[in-house]
Amino acid sequence: MKPALSAKNAFLAQNESAKSEFNHESDIYAFVTQRCQLVDHTLKNQWQHLGLNDYPIALIAVGGYGRGELHPQSDVDLLFLVNNKLCLEGEHKVGEFITFLWDAGLEIGHSVRTIAETLEQGVNDITIATNLLEARLLCGPQALFLQLYSRIRTDDFWPSSEFYLAKRQEQVDRHARANAFDLEPNIKSCPGGLRDIQTIAWVAMRYFDAAKLEDLVSYHFLEPLELEELLQCQGFLWQLRFALHLIAGRDENRLLFDLQPQVAGLMGYVDGTQLAVEKMMKQYYQTVRRVLELNQMLLQLFKQATLSHTNILEITPIDSDFQRRGKLIETLSPQLFMQPEQIMILFLHAAKNINIQGVFAPTLRNLRQARDAFTTPLMAIPACRKVFMEILRHPQGISALSLMHKHGIMSAYLPAWKKIEGQMQFDLFHAYTVDEHTHRLLLNIERFSQPDQKMEFPLGSVIINQLPKKGLLVLAAIFHDIAKGRGGDHSQLGSKDAIEFCQLHDMNSHDGRLVAWLVENHLLMSITAQRRDISDPDVIAHFADKVRTATHLSYLYCLTVADMCATNDKLWNNWKGALLRDLYFLTQRVLARGKEKPVDIRARVREHQAKAKKELLRRGIQEQELDKLWQRFNADYFIKHQPNQLSWHAEAILKHKQDEPLVMLSKHSTRGGTELFIYNSDKPKLFVSVMAILDNKNVCVNDATILITKDKFVIDTFIIIERDGSPITHLPRIQSIKKALIKALNNQSPKLPKFRKLSRRMKHFKVPTQVSFPPSPRNDTSMMELITLDSPGLLAKLGDVLFRCKINVRAAKISTIGERAEDFFLLQTTEGGKLSDRQKTELQASLVRMLTPK
Incomplete structure (x- = not known):
């Protein structure tokens, strides 16, 4: 050999x-x-x-x-x-x-x-x-x-000083390229990874000419317990990297989705209440947070010891126990934290003084030692509770809570917070661990109050300043996901935790009930906006009944927007923002009107028609022609569309040849998306054809209203966006979509095309297809909710199944939740009635068969 x-x-x-x-x-x-x-x-x-x-x-x-x-x-x-x-x-x-x-x-x-x-x-x-x-x-x-x-x-x-500065800048640049809490983190280079441990060793070893980390204790650069912690963190990250190399069979340092379950299995994690992969990733995220804190503290101590950095930092007294050194807060006594309430007072000073951006390294070392010595939660101490409530009520309290989260004091104060530290969900929707998501939610609430954020959060920036007590919103944010990972409904469990917290902190019962209600209902507004037809007055009335008051609505709006933006940066878009704003104002009007004055459907139809007709007459449209056209349309059409849409549709239809499909894409954004309007004689598989073309063009469908005239013409409206969430505005792109749709609508025998393959990231996720039929508010329709893997051609395949089952789509709300499609449809039989139990059973079986990966 x-x-x-x-x-x-x-x-x-x-x-x-x-x-x-x-x-x-x-x-x-x-x-x-x-x-x-x-x-x-x-x-x-x-x-x-x-x-x-x-x-x-x-x-x-x-x-x-x-x-x-x-x-x-x-x-x-x-x-x-x-x-x-x-x-x-x-x-x-x-x-x-x-x-x-x-x-x-x-x-x-x-x-x-x-x-x-x-x-x-x-x-x-x-x-x-x-x-x-x-x-x-x-x-x-x-x-x-x-x-x-x-x-x-x-x-x-x-020279060691130049070496330190170069390695420090190298680390800053590396951290800027990645997030410590990436879903597919790089074990070596992500913040808190192996490189951060090595950076500590390199700068200190260069200065002391030491051979290994252990030598740094004798130079009094590392405390023995800090060395032990660093070696523990390094050992765990090494285990991950070693297992990753064995599984991947290559020099792979990224914990890719398709490798994570195998690595978890090799590491000895097993499924239980949590998946094995979630347990492994929880330990990973907890480890990188520890490394980040140690890295920050030790590099600052090194800078202090070798570059005489602290000599040039201006010292500003705060009180008899604290001072500010530059932008860092510092204690005047290393024994100060033997009094636990002084830890809370440190963060209260951070709330009161916007110039404080961090903790001075020697003080941080003392804080870590005190934190690790605690045997009971800080909130069990009355003096600590008093200071925490001061932080919560302070206008800049979120900045202090953010610093508390960074240094593990949220966990030291609130035991339930410790349980969600590093807690992740193995999916593409939740981009952050539960604690980091909640932290980002808090920062979003803070952003609502900042003048430069008015363009991004126009309604939130107004409402936030009208809330009676902003601290109640902050408290609801802290508890909204705190029960995740325990099993059971996390909203209800978190609501119970919130009530107990409010009682312990001597809050009045009204405030406690409001916080608990927000926690229990924090998903209500996003579900209603994204999965229900908010042009339906019954949907708005039902939502208003649950919200009850304008104050509840304002708090819930701010919590919902901050929550959705903090879940995944890539999934928030103008469409979702517009839906929530519309739902807010529609509900506000219902609450202001009161239940004694329900919405008059006929009045709504007359109002929309009158406004549209006025504009159309101004443009030269003959009233007789318009009335003749509108006589062919059912009342639903006028309820589900705004006057500007009615006039746009009518003018185009009246000027169009009836024997050709009419396809239009709006020039102006509709709820953050682009409106696609199709007018054509009804034909088999029309919905299937449209969905197949849009999928082929890599277009996302957010909303569909599918109506039919009295003389069997379809009037379909879709809200479509690009994959990045932006409206479709590029003229060649619009023309390409229109051309493809007209060609497809002229095809008398359309067939399902070949669809794109699942991406690498999606292949590993298993989402069982679930089909359910909630009660419908109308006697002639049936509601269906579909949860399944968001695979290419999903809507076209669904349309094909519906066609074969002789069922029509009348409306759709399309939501993509990471790797999951959670879609809502309003269905009707071809005879114009609701689905029978037998039809529901057949449809459910057909969809599961069609959408289950082969």
Whole structure:
């Protein structure tokens, strides 16, 4: 057997052995060391076999390999250090050596340099300089290696202060490119990842000339417990990375969705109340939060110790216990936090003083020590409760709550918060852990009050200043998801928690009931807006009955918008914003009118017709022609459309040839989307044809109103948007969609086309198809809710099933919740009535059959 193949088999065998032996209790340090030792042994044997010891070349391990840490698929970084340019024979031997390593299946990063070239490259590149700090001799002349080793430790090769500044900026740039709480985090480079631990080690080791993290305790840079915590965090992240490499079979550092369940299984997590993958990711997010805090504190301490940074920070007294040093708050006594209420007072000062943006590192060290020593929740202490309520009531209280969250004091105060720290849901909708989502919700509430946010939140910026007590909204935000992960309805469980909290904090019963109601109903407004037909007066009346008062409505609107924006940055769009605004104003009018004056449907029809007719007559449309047209339309049409839509539709229809399909896309945004209007004689599979074309054009459908005239013409209105949530405005794009739709509508025998394949991110998600039929408010229609995987061509496939079951769509609300489609339809039989129980059963079976992945 060839030596390279033998070596490759040895590496593969080690991987297989590791996979069978590895679990979350394994000594990960032994695993990465064993991998490094096998690579060392292989390299040294081949070096000797090729006779490279006869040449003036030092083989040096650098980077992670230099540290003696190798994961199954990690790069092996090598420096071939030479005195002078190699002879041809030496170059040939080095080439043979590198080829052998490639053939053995190793990923090699290598360079051949003299000492002068190495130093020059290191001075000009912080990454190369960092790799050299961890250089380790493998083979060749020790004297040559020591020359380099001594030169890179001189003051003129990256002085420690410059090295710190460069690594700090490198970290800032890296953090700007990623989020610590990404759904598919990079274990190495994301904030709080392995790079952040290494950065701490690199800057301190450069300054102290230490060989490893453990040495930093003797230099009093690290406290023993801080070292223990860092090593615990590093050990867990190493376990994740090691398992990830074994599962992926490549140098993969991203915890991709399709790999997460397999990694969780290899790590020993099992499904229970939570999925195994959710348990693993919870520990990951908790770990990166700890690393982030340690990284911030230790780098600030290093800056203080080495750069005399604190000498130039202006000191401003706050009171007898605290002062502000620059933008950081500092205690005057290291023992201050022995009085727990002083911890809360620190954050109260942060609320009162907008210049305070963080905690000074020595104070943070004291705060961490006090926090970790607590045995009872801070809210059990009356003095702490008093200060917390002051924070809650302060206009800038959210800034203090944000800082409390950052440093683990929300968990120390509120035990229920600790349970949601790092809690994630394995889906594409919830982009953040529960605690981070709630934190972002709080920040969104704060944004409502900021003048520069009026364009993004025009209604919220008005309502927020009209709320009787903003603190009640903040409290509802804290509790709205606090019961997630416990099993059961988190809204009801959270409402119960909120009541108990309000009682403990001596809040009056009225305020407590309002907070509890908001928590229990925090999903009510978003569900009504996105899944119900808010042009239906009965829907608005039902919603108004649940809301009860204008005050409840205002609080609920602010909570809903802040919640939706904080769930996933990519899913909020103008369409959703417009729906919520419309629902707010429609409900406000009902509440102001009172129940004694219900909506008069006929009056609504007459009002819309009169406004539209006035505009159409002004444009030269003959009244007789208009009346003749509108006599063909049912009352529903005039209720479900605004006067400007009625006039736009009527003018186009009257000027259009009746034997051709009429397809129009509005020039102006409708509820944040683009209105697509289709007028055509009714024909088989019309809905299917339209949905197939829109899917093929990569267009999202948000809303559909599908009506038929008395003489069997369809008048369909769709609200469509681009995949990024923006309206469709580009003229060539509009023309392309229109052309394709007209062609499809002229096709007498349409068939389902081939649809796009599921994306990589979607393939791993399993969403069982659920079909339910809630009670319909009307006697001639049936409501259907469909929950299924958001797969390409979904609406066209659904339309095809409905056609075969002889059922028509009359209205639709389309919601995409990450990987889930949660759609609402108003259905009618082809005879114009509601569905029978038998038809519902057949439809349900057909949809499950069609939409279940083969």
